[in-house]
Amino acid sequence: MRTRKNSTKNAPSRAWEDYLKAIYKLEKPEPTDKGVQTKELAERMSISQASVTNMLKKLADEGYIQYEPYYGVTLNDSGRSIAMKMIRNHRVLESYLVERLGYSWDEVDEEAETLEHFLSDKLVERMWNDLGQPTHDPHGSPIPNIDGTIERKNLTSLAEVKLDTPVMLERIKNRSPEELRYLASIGMHIGAKIVIKNQAPFNGPLLIEVDDQHFHALDYRMALALFVEDNTDSINH
Amino acid sequence: MRTRKNSTKNAPSRAWEDYLKAIYKLEKPEPTDKGVQTKELAERMSISQASVTNMLKKLADEGYIQYEPYYGVTLNDSGRSIAMKMIRNHRVLESYLVERLGYSWDEVDEEAETLEHFLSDKLVERMWNDLGQPTHDPHGSPIPNIDGTIERKNLTSLAEVKLDTPVMLERIKNRSPEELRYLASIGMHIGAKIVIKNQAPFNGPLLIEVDDQHFHALDYRMALALFVEDNTDSINH
DNA sequence: AAATAAAGTTAGTCTTGGCTAAAGTTTTTC
DNA sequence: GAAAAACTTTAGCCAAGACTAACTTTATTT
Numbered sequence: 378m379r380t381r382k383n384s385t386k387n388a389p390s391r392a393w394e395d396y397l398k399a400i401y402k403l404e405k406p407e408p409t410d411k412g413v414q415t416k417e418l419a420e421r422m423s424i425s426q427a428s429v430t431n432m433l434k435k436l437a438d439e440g441y442i443q444y445e446p447y448y449g450v451t452l453n454d455s456g457r458s459i460a461m462k463m464i465r466n467h468r469v470l471e472s473y474l475v476e477r478l479g480y481s482w483d484e485v486d487e488e489a490e491t492l493e494h495f496l497s498d499k500l501v502e503r504m505w506n507d508l509g510q511p512t513h514d515p516h517g518s519p520i521p522n523i524d525g526t527i528e529r530k531n532l533t534s535l536a537e538v539k540l541d542t543p544v545m546l547e548r549i550k551n552r553s554p555e556e557l558r559y560l561a562s563i564g565m566h567i568g569a570k571i572v573i574k575n576q577a578p579f580n581g582p583l584l585i586e587v588d589d590q591h592f593h594a595l596d597y598r599m600a601l602a603l604f605v606e607d608n609t610d611s612i613n614h
Numbered sequence: 615m616r617t618r619k620n621s622t623k624n625a626p627s628r629a630w631e632d633y634l635k636a637i638y639k640l641e642k643p644e645p646t647d648k649g650v651q652t653k654e655l656a657e658r659m660s661i662s663q664a665s666v667t668n669m670l671k672k673l674a675d676e677g678y679i680q681y682e683p684y685y686g687v688t689l690n691d692s693g694r695s696i697a698m699k700m701i702r703n704h705r706v707l708e709s710y711l712v713e714r715l716g717y718s719w720d721e722v723d724e725e726a727e728t729l730e731h732f733l734s735d736k737l738v739e740r741m742w743n744d745l746g747q748p749t750h751d752p753h754g755s756p757i758p759n760i761d762g763t764i765e766r767k768n769l770t771s772l773a774e775v776k777l778d779t780p781v782m783l784e785r786i787k788n789r790s791p792e793e794l795r796y797l798a799s800i801g802m803h804i805g806a807k808i809v810i811k812n813q814a815p816f817n818g819p820l821l822i823e824v825d826d827q828h829f830h831a832l833d834y835r836m837a838l839a840l841f842v843e844d845n846t847d848s849i850n851h
Numbered sequence: 852a853a854a855t856a857a858a859g860t861t862a863g864t865c866t867t868g869g870c871t872a873a874a875g876t877t878t879t880t881c
Numbered sequence: 882g883a884a885a886a887a888c889t890t891t892a893g894c895c896a897a898g899a900c901t902a903a904c905t906t907t908a909t910t911t
Contacts (some may be wrong), residue, residue, distance in 0.1 A: 425899075427862095430859065478740045495728050495732055499725075503715045593889095660869060661869075663867070684888080826899075856907100856908080857907080862902090862903080864900075865898105867899105875889080
């Protein structure tokens with residue numbers, strides 16, 4: 378097991394921040410025996426596996442991660458804290474661009490992806506306060522608190538919702554601008570009322586009714602990215 | 615004379631943008647025989663002279679500058695255009711932070727210095743429009759137009775103004791946050807009415823009256839950074 | 852349980868953009 | 882106009898963070 382050797386503790390570079398954020402996003406909510414794999418990181422970041430291995434060693438030396446060669450990687454507190462900060466910066470900025478500068482939801486991600494690394498704490502807090510300290514961004518994703526804690530609602534993918542059960546759209550995860558524009562065009566905004574009327578077999582498209590008005594055929598893969606409140610707990614009781 | 619060899623024309627890196635902006639800022643308004651010197655650049659950027667020489671070769675190869683070893687450097691159109699863009703980004707952002715996010719004058723520069731390199735054209739235009747397309751930033755510096763043109767008013771340093779001639783403060787150049795706070799504390803804001811009552815010999819401090827109210831002793835070096843409308847032309851006629 | 856496939860690591864290279872030390876050029880000074 | 886001072890460039894080095902090619906480890910198949 379690699380562990381911290383001699384940390385100089387400079388401010389983490391943009392590259393490090395990107396790795397830590399990517400690791401965070403790939404960590405499963407349920408703890409697994411294996412951490413995040415080198416290959417997953419390489420794919421998500423469009424970087425060679427060798428480069429990832431190389432960087433993981435440095436991140437481990439600095440104490441940001443636990444890295445067990447061949448078995449994967451998990452975040453330490455210091456690493457998670459940096460990841461959360463990037464996500465907070467990203468989501469606060471996205472919210473600000475939409476609310477104050479007339480951006481539409483599908484164009485904010487690209488801008489935020491770069492700027493998240495360079496916004497000062499002061500600027501992020503001022504934007505967040507100006508917006509009224511929101512808890513969620515325009516895609517419905519929770520904004521982490523300054524202390525790095527984050528709301529962890531149990532959400533269910535729309536693909537798993539029962540037929541004829543009305544649900545409210547709460548969150549739209551990580552889609553391309555084109556897909557987001559399409560979703561907006563069929564009325565899929567946060568808060569929309571959705572009823573699944575039918576699902577074609579073999580993970581086929583869903584027939585959905587939106588806001589009691591329109592019917593649409595929704596691709597299964599898109600349904601996997603749309604999230605609604607999870608009711609299984611209350612049902613199981 | 616070095617000139618462009620084989621340009622791949624990637625987007626210029628942050629380092630290149632910093633060099634081009636620094637060259638722009640060091641170019642004299644009156645054309646001189648010698649361009650900007652390696653040493654000046656090295657000092658302004660806090661970088662060794664050898665590193666500057668090295669980078670100038672690359673910038674010349676890409677066609678951004680004219681570089682004559684030992685004689686200095688001047689911007690080409692492509693280089694000047696990048697420099698102007700950085701300055702526009704910087705000044706629009708500064709203005710936005712002051713007007714919309716409650717920053718004070720003296721704290722905006724640091725934030726803008728980094729972010730100017732990462733703001734998209736779209737974002738800068740939206741901030742600029744939101745502000746009502748201002749022509750000057752909070753320090754009174756002109757904001758370059760999108761096409762790279764910039765207003766070139768003939769301004770005179772306060773250090774050169776005649777005694778007992780009221781002038782209006784139009785611009786405050788490049789001071790540290792501490793100095794800016796001090797200047798604000800003695801009423802030196804853009805538009806203030808100033809009268810030089812006396813100047814001590816040997817480039818000593820100026821005795822000034824601000825807004826017909828208060829007298830202050832102003833260090834000569836600070837006076838060099840404060841600019842007012844130039845009237846010499848009309849007087850010479 | 853051996854063979855193959857998949858994933859991960861090591862070794863060595865490249866580019867960018869810094870650095871110092873030493874050598875060369877231009878300008879200034881006496 | 883020669884020596885000194887100031888400035889500039891060259892040469893060689895380094896760290897960060899990418900890459901490819903080759904090798905090792907783990908997982909899967911038969």
